[in-house]
Amino acid sequence: MSTPEPPLALLAELTHRCPLQCPYCSNPLALEGVEGELGTEEWCRILDEAAALGAYQVHFSGGEPALRKDLPKLVRHASAAGLYTNLITSGIPLNGEKIDALAGAGLEHVQLSLQDTLPEEADRVAKMPGAHAKKLEIARCVREAGLALTINCVFHRQNLERLDAMIELAVALGAGRLEIAHVQYYGWAIENRQALLPSRDQIEKANALIADAEARLKGVLLFDHVPPDYYARRPKACMGGWGRQFLNISPSGKALPCHAAETIPDLRFDNVRERSLADIWVESDAFRRFRGTGWMPEPCGSCDRREIDWGGCRCQALMLTGDAAQADPVCELSPDHGRILQMVKNEAGQEVPPFRYRRKAN
Ligand code: SF4
Numbered sequence: 001m002s003t004p005e006p007p008l009a010l011l012a013e014l015t016h017r018c019p020l021q022c023p024y025c026s027n028p029l030a031l032e033g034v035e036g037e038l039g040t041e042e043w044c045r046i047l048d049e050a051a052a053l054g055a056y057q058v059h060f061s062g063g064e065p066a067l068r069k070d071l072p073k074l075v076r077h078a079s080a081a082g083l084y085t086n087l088i089t090s091g092i093p094l095n096g097e098k099i100d101a102l103a104g105a106g107l108e109h110v111q112l113s114l115q116d117t118l119p120e121e122a123d124r125v126a127k128m129p130g131a132h133a134k135k136l137e138i139a140r141c142v143r144e145a146g147l148a149l150t151i152n153c154v155f156h157r158q159n160l161e162r163l164d165a166m167i168e169l170a171v172a173l174g175a176g177r178l179e180i181a182h183v184q185y186y187g188w189a190i191e192n193r194q195a196l197l198p199s200r201d202q203i204e205k206a207n208a209l210i211a212d213a214e215a216r217l218k219g220v221l222l223f224d225h226v227p228p229d230y231y232a233r234r235p236k237a238c239m240g241g242w243g244r245q246f247l248n249i250s251p252s253g254k255a256l257p258c259h260a261a262e263t264i265p266d267l268r269f270d271n272v273r274e275r276s277l278a279d280i281w282v283e284s285d286a287f288r289r290f291r292g293t294g295w296m297p298e299p300c301g302s303c304d305r306r307e308i309d310w311g312g313c314r315c316q317a318l319m320l321t322g323d324a325a326q327a328d329p330v331c332e333l334s335p336d337h338g339r340i341l342q343m344v345k346n347e348a349g350q351e352v353p354p355f356r357y358r359r360k361a362n
Pocket residue numbers: 234235299300301303304305306307309310311312327328331332333334
């Protein structure tokens with residue numbers, strides 16, 4: 001196999017600790033504890049190695065990355081190494097002073113999550129009273145500090161009717177971009193699938209509304225929207241293709257091709273404590289396993305979209321077929337596509353059960 005292109009971005013999962021308990025959290029069910037987290041100097045070395053490897057940006061994420069006291073130091077280090085710096089945050093541990101300090105350290109962009117536009121609904125999803133009000137305050141501080149702001153909202157059957165209100169709120173907050181995400185069904189989202197899965201009718205209305213808003217708000221708000229998997233005819237290129245654009249480092253230093261890769265049982269993950277980032281990117285078994293197209297069975301192997309969607313999502317293929325090397329069943333050409341249709345028929349539009357929240361103390 002030829003040497004891969006450098007990764008576009010390093011996803012630095014600084015911690016799995018988080019003050020919120022969103023029922024669609026994409027972190028693993030078994031969270032990594034604080035005692036195993038990489039230290040400041042280890043992260044600084046990884047940031048240097050990412051820059052040397054040719055990565056363009058670093059996304060500080062988690063859990064909640066702002067729970068790490070060394071975040072300003074890491075931002076400063078990344079910035080000095082020439083990386084574009086983005087903070088993916090719930091906003092909860094931040095305040096105006098901390099945001100100013102991060103801006104002073106070279107932070108360029110903040111991606112702030114909102115759960116809903118109705119405060120009581122947003123707080124119910126996050127399972128934290130007052131969370132929504134705090135987030136609105138943080139959005140204001142981010143803009144006052146002169147930082148670029150993206151609002152991220154995960155949509156599902158219980159908040160899709162307020163998509164238009166979220167678009168208006170993003171504009172009012174001065175965001176330059178709105179990421180309209182849909183629940184990805186692995187991790188905690190699987191536990192809550194029936195409570196989250198929207199109906200086809202909800203999705204069609206949302207698509208029309210987004211198309212209209214994109215035209216109306218051209219030059220004001222950029223939209224980042226990937227239609228939800230279960231109502232698509234072809235899958236998305238998950239992670240931009242396995243081992244092609246992203247390198248995920250877990251809080252304890254495991255190098256993962258995607259944040260859910262550990263659900264694939266026969267993959268072995270290298271740790272940045274033991275091997276250089278460059279070595280892992282090029283050589284490690286986990287990154288090579290599904291990189292490119294050589295691993296693909298039919299129907300992907302001879303499909304003219306195999307270098308467009310790269311066979312979809314490996315983790316979803318595993319979850320729904322028991323084999324991570326199969327075509328993502330979201331694809332209509334997959335022999336397992338019927339499972340998706342059956343699931344949607346069984347679960348969307350059924351009675352909404354209560355959320356199951358993460359139990360681990362945060
Ligand atoms: Fe993508 Fe495979 Fe479906 Fe072709 S057959 S569209 S490569 S998932």
